[in-house]
Amino acid sequence: MKALVLYSGGLDSMLAMKLLTQQGIEVIALHINIGFGVKEDHFDTLKRRAEIAGATLEVIDVRDEYLQKVLFSPKYGYGKQFNPCIDCHGFMFSVAKSLLPRYGASFIATGEVVGQRPMSQNKDALRLVKKIADDLDEDLILRPMSALVMEETKPEREGWVDRSRLLGFNGRGRNAQLSLAKELGWEDYPTPAGGCLLTDVQFSIRMRDFTKYDSFAKEDIEVLKNGRHFRLPEGAKLVIGRNEKENDIIDSLNNPKFNLLHVNEDMSAPSSLLSKNASCADEEEACRIILTFTKALPDQSYALRIGERVIQSSPYETKEDAKKYLI
Numbered sequence: 001m002k003a004l005v006l007y008s009g010g011l012d013s014m015l016a017m018k019l020l021t022q023q024g025i026e027v028i029a030l031h032i033n034i035g036f037g038v039k040e041d042h043f044d045t046l047k048r049r050a051e052i053a054g055a056t057l058e059v060i061d062v063r064d065e066y067l068q069k070v071l072f073s074p075k076y077g078y079g080k081q082f083n084p085c086i087d088c089h090g091f092m093f094s095v096a097k098s099l100l101p102r103y104g105a106s107f108i109a110t111g112e113v114v115g116q117r118p119m120s121q122n123k124d125a126l127r128l129v130k131k132i133a134d135d136l137d138e139d140l141i142l143r144p145m146s147a148l149v150m151e152e153t154k155p156e157r158e159g160w161v162d163r164s165r166l167l168g169f170n171g172r173g174r175n176a177q178l179s180l181a182k183e184l185g186w187e188d189y190p191t192p193a194g195g196c197l198l199t200d201v202q203f204s205i206r207m208r209d210f211t212k213y214d215s216f217a218k219e220d221i222e223v224l225k226n227g228r229h230f231r232l233p234e235g236a237k238l239v240i241g242r243n244e245k246e247n248d249i250i251d252s253l254n255n256p257k258f259n260l261l262h263v264n265e266d267m268s269a270p271s272s273l274l275s276k277n278a279s280c281a282d283e284e285e286a287c288r289i290i291l292t293f294t295k296a297l298p299d300q301s302y303a304l305r306i307g308e309r310v311i312q313s314s315p316y317e318t319k320e321d322a323k324k325y326l327i
Contacts, residue, residue, distance in 0.1 A: 001160050002026040002105040003142075004096050005055065008037065009046045011177055011189045012145060013111030014053045018184065019144040020109060021054030023162055028103050029055040032092050034070075035063040035221040036197040052188060058103070062095055063218040071198075072216070081204035083196060093141060100140075107140040107155045114146040115171045145169045145177075197225070209327050213237065214275075219255045223273065226250060229327040230289060236278035238286045238325075240270050240293055247271035261290060262305040269294045274306060284311055285325075291315035292322040 003020055007013045007029035017027045029050035031043075043059060050057040070091045074084030096108045139154040142161060147153075148168030156163040169176055181189060197203040206224045210216060213235055223239060226246045230238040239258070241247035250271040251260070259276050263269035270293050274286045287304040292315040296302055301312045316322045 002028065002103065003155075004028050004030045004099060004103060004105045004108050006092055006096060006108070006110045007031045007046070007050060007055070007057070008111070008195075009042075009049065009190060010111065010195070011181060012113060014049055014186075014189055015177060015180055016109055016111035016144045017050070017053035017055045019166060020161065023165060025161065027053070027055035027109075028105060029053070029057045030096055030099065031057060031059045032095055033059055033061045033063065034066040034088070034092075035218055036203075049188060049190075052186060060095065060099070062091075063221070066091065067216065067218060072211075079199065081199050081201060082207045083198040083204075085199075088196075097140070106160060107142055107153075109142040109144055109155075111145055112143050113169045113171075113177075114143075114149055206327055210237070214257065219253075220257070222249065222253055223255055223258065227270075227273075230286075230325040231327055232278070232282040232285050232325055234279040234282045236275040236282035236286065237273075238275075238282075238289060239273040240290060241272065242270070259307050261286065263290065263294070263302070267291075267294045267296060267302065276307075278306075283309065284313060287311045287313035288316060289322045289325070292319055 001024075003025050005013060005017045005020065005027050007017070009031065013029075017029060020027050029046075031046055043057075046059070047057040066088075070084055070087050074087035076086040077084065079085050093108060100106070100108070142153045142155045143150060144161075144166045146169050147156065147163060147166035149170050152163065155161045156166075198207070203224065206229055209229070209231055210220065210224060213231075214237075226249050227239040227241050230240070232238055237258075239250065241250045247270055250273060253273070255273070257276060258273040261272040261274055269290060272286070272290050274283065278286065283306050286306075290304065291302055291313055294315070296315045298315050298317050301314050304311050304313060
């Protein structure tokens with residue numbers, strides 16, 4: 001018997017997989033990459049943690065489809081931030097359902113716990129997700145962590161899974177999950193603070209700002225994940241790296257909407273992106289802001305290059321002055 005388990009990389013999905021592998025079920029840990037799951041795509045970490053639970057990792061990239069079908073037109077709306085959780089979960093189940101034949105799997109499972117998220121994981125929401133997922137009338141979605149407080153599913157009725165060995169977790173507390181992880185001797189699992197960036201307040205603000213001024217494509221996701229973000233007076237976006245790691249990521253991006261700004265190497269300037277359609281005024285403002293995050297002196301002038309244009313500029317007196325355009 002084989003199952004596809006929707007695998008976020010979190011502890012709940014790890015435990016759900018373990019409950020199945022303990023019963024001799026072969027588990028494919030299906031990580032559906034919508035682009036917003038984590039700030040960095042730690043696929044090596046995902047693989048290692050899936051193996052701890054006895055599963056094999058498979059990653060499916062659905063970023064284009066997710067942007068086209070879900071993110072900007074959710075039938076059931078958004079949560080508190082830019083998160084269309086119910087539509088997103090239904091979409092993921094639809095993807096998993098379509099992949100059952102490819103992997104020779106018989107059913108789908110998830111680490112969801114009833115009541116853990118009041119809006120998207122109450123019983124009504126979980127039933128609604130099932131309906132969205134191409135009307136999964138085959139009753140193939142199993143939630144091992146909360147099975148005992150839910151209706152039996154086909155995998156249980158058919159004896160593919162022993163229901164008595166599943167759990168009845170319910171509510172927002174996580175002590176039961178942490179205790180179970182301790183019983184299993186697990187130490188390598190993420191803290192509960194992680195999760196989808198679309199539920200993050202600051203990231204959602206960036207999303208709303210970006211879509212106000214421009215169309216959105218999957219290449220833009222990595223831009224939003226990194227750096228300080230500024231919206232300049234005439235509408236251009238400026239992104240400035242905050243540390244060496246972000247600088248390296250920004251340098252590696254190949255996004256047709258942005259120019260990489262170049263500063264003299266001896267300035268130790270952060271890597272920066274500026275909208276290609278920036279006005280001359282916004283280009284000059286961007287240079288001033290970038291210099292403010294270097295050791296440049298306010299009473300001196302410095303040369304910066306944007307594409308073919310070289311601009312002479314001086315920094316603000318303080319970083320607080322430069323942050324007036326910070327998103």
